[in-house]
Amino acid sequence: MNRRLIILGAGGHGKVAADCAEATGIYDSIVFLDALYPDECLVGDWPILEKPENVSMFNNGNTDFFVAIGNNFVREKVLNELLQDNLHVVSLIHPKSTVSRYALIAHGVMVCASATINPMAKIGVGSIINTAASIDHDCVIGEYAHISVGVRLAGNVVVGSNSFVGINSCAIQGVTIGKNCMLGAGATLISDLPDNTTAVGTPAKVIKQHEI
Numbered sequence: 001m002n003r004r005l006i007i008l009g010a011g012g013h014g015k016v017a018a019d020c021a022e023a024t025g026i027y028d029s030i031v032f033l034d035a036l037y038p039d040e041c042l043v044g045d046w047p048i049l050e051k052p053e054n055v056s057m058f059n060n061g062n063t064d065f066f067v068a069i070g071n072n073f074v075r076e077k078v079l080n081e082l083l084q085d086n087l088h089v090v091s092l093i094h095p096k097s098t099v100s101r102y103a104l105i106a107h108g109v110m111v112c113a114s115a116t117i118n119p120m121a122k123i124g125v126g127s128i129i130n131t132a133a134s135i136d137h138d139c140v141i142g143e144y145a146h147i148s149v150g151v152r153l154a155g156n157v158v159v160g161s162n163s164f165v166g167i168n169s170c171a172i173q174g175v176t177i178g179k180n181c182m183l184g185a186g187a188t189l190i191s192d193l194p195d196n197t198t199a200v201g202t203p204a205k206v207i208k209q210h211e212i
Helices: 012-024 070-086
Strands: 006-007 029-033 042-043 047-049 065-066 197-200 207-208
Touching: 006 012, 047 070, 047 197, 065 070
Parallel strands: 006 029, 006 065, 029 047
Antiparallel strands: 042 047, 197 207
16 A cells, blocks of 8 residues: 655755655655645655645545644644644654654654654654754653754753744753743753743843744
């Protein structure tokens, strides 16, 4: 029985998702849907088709779906549309990542190569755990969060929904990053970050409050 993966979004994150899916060996075919690209063009060996208004027309019972859109809020919107249509949304976990069997991974999650997720960590729907990120024991990553390349989260860190944790940043044990937050690249977080804020630096300090 042929197994097909439909990836919504053919940009940079989509390329990584397709490569991850191919590495799993699960899929006989991988296809992108993206209205921003000409129909029938290729990324690598993967064809791009124009996204129709009704994505469910691609569902044949042997098809999985994944949303590979970097923007947290757009990813949330598109993934929820798929779920409302009762389509089978999967998580993609690269075989060269390390994920504890005691970790809990929700659907629609991307775990990239060399990422580590330790025991009792919980990863929320539609989140991204990017290349070489480290999520230690008992961390909770909220829905549609993005943990960037090389991030280090110590144990019991909480990341709120729709938050973005920048490349090579880190957080000490037990701190909370609120909802809709941004932690800048290379930042070191040593205290809680309130909802709807941006923080940068070492130690990280809030520089901006924003409305969502």
